[in-house]
Amino acid sequence: MFSFKSLSLFILLTTVFSPVNSHAEDADFISEGGRLYDKWWQEIGLKKPATTHPSYPSAGRQKGANTWRCKECHGWDYLGDKGAYASGSHFTGIRGISDSAGRSIDEVMAILKNKTHRYDEVMLDYGLLRLSAFVSSGQVDIRHYFRPDSNKVIGNILNGKKRYNQSCKECHGSQGLKRNFGSRNKPEYMGTLANKNPWEAMHKLRNGHPDAFVMGDPMPHMLGKINLQQQLDLLAYLQTLPPAK
Ligand code: HEC
Ligand code: HEC
Structure with a gap:
């Protein structure tokens, strides 16, 4: 019959796979992650980075705080070097995040805390969780x-x-x-x-x-x-x- 385990699985599946627009709260959570994909320091009142992101390629043409915006390395289209930033002043050669759509929040969180990203040095889990939810379920092509x-x-x-x-x-x-x-x-x-x-x-x-x-x-x-x-x-x-x- 209906065990607790299958109920929680049901909840998990419906939250992950159902259209976002039926979950107003999820949409608030994910869209805040979407705003953090941009100038996150403005969105949650953090200190504006004074340095260039350590993983920003030296051949890139941007510097300073902008290089800490996710969009600067991964693009507004989430396609990185395969999309609008394939050339021009925002080119970095870094790939997009579209392959991470559908990944678990934990997996994406781990990426944001890795040596390439180091976002745990500049924000708390509050922001990392919302960013991860955005990467996982907020993208559209x-x-x-x-x-x-x-x-x-x-x-x-x-x-x-x-x-x-x-x-x-x-x-x-x-x-x-x-x-x-x-x-x-x-x-x-x-x-x-x-x-x-x-x-x-x-x-x-x-x-x-x-x-x-x-x-x-x-x-x-x-x-x-x-x-x-x-x-x-x-x-x-x-x-x-x-x-x-
Ligand atoms: C309560 C006021 C308000 C409403 C309502 C509003 N916006 Fe905005 N919007 C802003 C402000 C403030 C900015 C920041 C840029 C600026 O200062 O002009 C902005 C920025 C934007 C930008 C980004 C521009 C850029 O280059 O950064 C877009 C796109 C946009 N709005 C679209 C919309 C759309 C579409 C709607 C309706 C669904 C909407 N806005 C409703 C206030 C509003
Ligand atoms: C300074 C550049 C830079 C910035 C800014 C940046 N990333 Fe990345 N990101 C990378 C690089 C480099 C990789 C690894 C690509 C590779 O393995 O070749 C990566 C990989 C990823 C991946 C995995 C890509 C995949 O395979 O799907 C995700 C997800 C991701 N980044 C999310 C983010 C988010 C969210 C932000 C903003 C909080 C962000 N990144 C900001 C450089 C950046």
Whole structure:
């Protein structure tokens, strides 16, 4: 019959394999890991690293705190040297983390504490656990949803627009021009980013942005709130927004 052992196995299997959006709490946990994949020191109020990460290759063109962001070595697309960072100023030659999707939290934790990574020297298990949950169950490969030979996402733009007006417009403006992600001389708006780097846009719309508050409200994460197709619809709409004022 129904033993305790099979019940815990059931719970384990449902947490690991069921769609994340049916578990709001898991989504909060995983998306926080997603924000830590970025500027983790901002997300949980830790000291900004003053050195370059010891495993950052000397041939790489970045230095300092940025080299401690997971994305700097593994990419916004999680594909490392096989993805968008296969060349250019973010090239490191380091492989991606996509093979680690589905690995146990313990296995990923061990990687984050190994000699290559040393993240246990800069953060507590609080952060390592969430990062591991993200690596294990927060990744998505949006290349499967691109139109052939382009970075344009296939999605329902009208549905995406509805979602945008509901969840994003207040902070980013009706055309995505309210917040400039770049600089005064080199402005970058929602439409610019979504076309130039759909992986980063998708990562941030799913997981939120580290320490992004407007008038005390954090940028919401969409993981667990809308399903993957709805996230793609939203991204498809972001790609229709104007690149400049
Ligand atoms: C300075 C560069 C660098 C940074 C930053 C970095 N890693 Fe890595 N990572 C590596 C290298 C090097 C490997 C090993 C690749 C190999 O074995 O060839 C690796 C491997 C991994 C793997 C195993 C890859 C696989 O086979 O699936 C995971 C998972 C991983 N890293 C996660 C992370 C996470 C999460 C972060 C941020 C907390 C992070 N890494 C930050 C350099 C980095
Ligand atoms: C409560 C305000 C708020 C809401 C709502 C909000 N955001 Fe944000 N968002 C921010 C802030 C703050 C930043 C940090 C960058 C900045 O300062 O402009 C940001 C950054 C981003 C970035 C990263 C830009 C970059 O280059 O770093 C993306 C992409 C983004 N938001 C998408 C969205 C989407 C899509 C929605 C709706 C699902 C949304 N945001 C809702 C406040 C918000």
